Amino acid sequence: MIAIKELITIDKTSDTAIYLQVSNAIIHNIRRGSLRRGLKLPGSRELAGILQVHRKTMLAAYGELLAQGWIEMIPRKGTFVVKDLPEIKPTRIKNVEPLAKYPVKTIFSIDEKRFAPFGPSNFPPPGKLVINDGFPDVRLAPSEFYIRELRSVAKQGAFKKYNMYGSAKGALYLRETLSSFLSDTRGLPISAENILITKGAQMGIYLAAHLLIKPGDNVIVGEPSYFAANITFQQAGAILNRVPVDEYGIDVDKIEAICKKKKIRLLYVIPHHHHPTTVTLIPERRIRLLELAANYKFAIIEDDYDYDFHYTSNPVLPMASLDNHGNVIYIGTLSKTLVPATRVGFMVAPENFINTVSHLRRTIDWQGDSMMEVAIAGLYRNGTIERHIKKVVKLYHERRDHFCALLKEKMGSHISFKIPDGGMSVWTKFNKVDLKLVAERAAKKGLLMSDGRIYNTNAEYNASRLGFASLNLKEQDKAIEILSTCM
Ligand SMILES: Cc1ncc(COP(=O)(O)O)c(C=O)c1O
Numbered sequence: 001m002i003a004i005k006e007l008i009t010i011d012k013t014s015d016t017a018i019y020l021q022v023s024n025a026i027i028h029n030i031r032r033g034s035l036r037r038g039l040k041l042p043g044s045r046e047l048a049g050i051l052q053v054h055r056k057t058m059l060a061a062y063g064e065l066l067a068q069g070w071i072e073m074i075p076r077k078g079t080f081v082v083k084d085l086p087e088i089k090p091t092r093i094k095n096v097e098p099l100a101k102y103p104v105k106t107i108f109s110i111d112e113k114r115f116a117p118f119g120p121s122n123f124p125p126p127g128k129l130v131i132n133d134g135f136p137d138v139r140l141a142p143s144e145f146y147i148r149e150l151r152s153v154a155k156q157g158a159f160k161k162y163n164m165y166g167s168a169k170g171a172l173y174l175r176e177t178l179s180s181f182l183s184d185t186r187g188l189p190i191s192a193e194n195i196l197i198t199k200g201a202q203m204g205i206y207l208a209a210h211l212l213i214k215p216g217d218n219v220i221v222g223e224p225s226y227f228a229a230n231i232t233f234q235q236a237g238a239i240l241n242r243v244p245v246d247e248y249g250i251d252v253d254k255i256e257a258i259c260k261k262k263k264i265r266l267l268y269v270i271p272h273h274h275h276p277t278t279v280t281l282i283p284e285r286r287i288r289l290l291e292l293a294a295n296y297k298f299a300i301i302e303d304d305y306d307y308d309f310h311y312t313s314n315p316v317l318p319m320a321s322l323d324n325h326g327n328v329i330y331i332g333t334l335s336k337t338l339v340p341a342t343r344v345g346f347m348v349a350p351e352n353f354i355n356t357v358s359h360l361r362r363t364i365d366w367q368g369d370s371m372m373e374v375a376i377a378g379l380y381r382n383g384t385i386e387r388h389i390k391k392v393v394k395l396y397h398e399r400r401d402h403f404c405a406l407l408k409e410k411m412g413s414h415i416s417f418k419i420p421d422g423g424m425s426v427w428t429k430f431n432k433v434d435l436k437l438v439a440e441r442a443a444k445k446g447l448l449m450s451d452g453r454i455y456n457t458n459a460e461y462n463a464s465r466l467g468f469a470s471l472n473l474k475e476q477d478k479a480i481e482i483l484s485t486c487m
Contacts, residue, residue: 004042005050007034018053019060026061027070030081041071041079118231124448131449131479134425134467138339140395142379142388146338149378153371162370168358170197170346171373177380178346186307187321188330193351196358197368199343201305201333205229207357208301208329208347209236209266217265220258222250224461226275227454229268229303238266242457245274247418249281252288264298271319272304273423276455276465280421286319293327300328306336308389309469310422311397326350334376336424337389344368344376396424396469403468403476410484417466424469433487435462441486447479 008025010018029035042050048058062079065071069086073079092098124130153159162171169175175192182188198204205228213219215237221230223242230240241264243254250269258264269289271281281289293300302319320330326349333345347357379385404419404426417428430438430452439451452464471479 002035002039004047008051010051010053019057019064022051022053022058022061023064023068026065027068030070030085031087035081037081037083037085039081041081043078114235119228119454120450129447129475129479129482130470131447131483132467132470133450133465134423135340135470136336136338136392136424137395137470137472138341140388140392141339142384145379145384146375149382149384150371150375153374153378159371159374162374166367166370168362168367169195169354170368171370171377174373174377177377181380182332182348187317188348190348194348194354196347196349196354196361197373198345198347198361199365199368200335200345201303201331202228202232202345203361204329204331204333204345204347205232205268205301205303207360208299208331209233209238211353211357211360212266212299213238218258218262220255220264220267222269222274223459224276224455224457225268226270226303229301230457233266233268245277245279247279249274249279249285250289252285252292255289256292259292259296259298264296266299266301267293268301268303269319270303270305272307272310272315273420275303275305276463277427278420278423278425278465280316283316286316287322290319290322290325290327294325298327302328302330304330304332306423307332308337309393309396309424311393311400312421315422320348329353337385342372342376344373392469399468399471399473399476400426402473403466403471403480406476406480407466410480411487414487425465425467427463428466429461429463435464438483438486442483445482445486447482449483
């Protein structure tokens with residue numbers, strides 16, 4: 001008699017269903033030989049009694065083993081471990097020793113400098129006190145609704161088609177949903193054919209850059225600007241023309257002066273809340289930019305990564321909503337709306353651009369995760385996303401005000417900043433104190449923050465984006481208390 005009870009441990013607190021725990025344990029024991037080939041196993045009723053599980057659970061476990069080919073049921077005889085195990089054993093190549101250790105380096109050279117690391121080198125694990133770059137509070141994500149939606153679309157026959165390879169532009173259901181959402185809320189008179197679903201805004205920037213830029217092309221970016229976009233353009237071979245960003249946004253006179261001197265292929269702007277300084281580009285400059293783009297026939301990437309988060313007044317509609325000539329490639333994302341790990345973003349542009357960029361996208365990745373895209377569309381359609389935005393905007397508004405009051409009260413003349421109209425961070429310049437040292441001191445006291453070096457170009461800013469959105473008021477008190485002692 002086999003001591004099967006000792007071979008199978010059930011953890012009722014585990015997320016894995018009990019029938020799977022039982023079948024996995026049986027497979028494990030067959031593999032290691034504790035349950036030998038051809039062995040007769042107890043019947044499902046008897047084994048359910050031994051393991052103290054429901055008979056239906058045991059039937060499901062045996063059903064699983066049967067489906068995977070580990071056991072066979074012979075009528076009137078019983079249940080047996082199969083004689084020929086359903087495992088394919090790889091054949092060793094004769095006279096070749098298997099590797100003892102994997103090579104550390106390639107024998108051929110690679111351009112490690114061209115693809116150097118950028119951005120935060122490591123994202124701290126949850127539970128640490130962190131002033132981040134301006135990320136959402138992931139604890140507030142409507143995860144339950146998302147899982148429910150995913151489960152529901154997985155069950156519905158109508159969505160089964162999304163299990164197969166599909167369009168490189170993304171699930172039609174999401175593109176249709178987004179086209180009406182963006183037309184209602186952001187004044188973009190578009191259809192699904194104007195949309196490409198991406199894995200976040202960064203993929204949109206990458207695709208647009210690689211479609212547009214040939215080595216030596218001139219691209220205009222703000223100074224300072226979003227470091228990841230700068231790197232992406234440079235990798236594509238662009239020459240960056242850096243134009244100052246003041247309190248009204250990017251300086252349009254300077255852009256015009258450059259256009260008069262050289263052919264500009266692309267302008268990258270973040271009009272809503274410029275990264276990193278968070279300023280909003282004023283309407284007059286937006287209109288002039290569009291006129292310049294039409295006259296000089298350059299493309300504009302409008303990166304609108306945090307449109308939903310505006311606290312002071314109604315947000316200005318995207319430049320894309322005024323684009324008569326087909327200059328603007330509008331990029332958005334759900335990274336801030338939901339959580340950064342939801343890798344869903346979108347690109348809006350004239351149809352010919354979307355068609356061509358979708359062919360480029362296909363060379364990186366055939367398509368996005370359709371089931372996820374359809375579930376996200378469900379969240380738009382059942383109002384979850386809108387409700388979530390309303391809820392967090394209210395909360396982040398309160399957090400912004402508390403954070404800025406704390407900065408003023410506790411940090412005084414050590415820093416200068418302007419209260420941002422929106423977004424999730426405060427662009428903070430450190431006066432007289434070296435931010436790198438401050439960040440090092442803070443880390444020793446348990447507070448992690450950027451030392452601001454990622455924002456430096458030729459200019460050194462000694463400044464950083466201090467993110468307020470992911471810290472509740474108590475956490476903010478604690479963080480700023482620590483920071484104030486590091487000056
Ligand atoms: C200005 C800007 N653009 C794009 C992105 C990238 O967003 P995603 O996570 O959707 O790739 C970020 C991320 O913070 C950003 O700040």
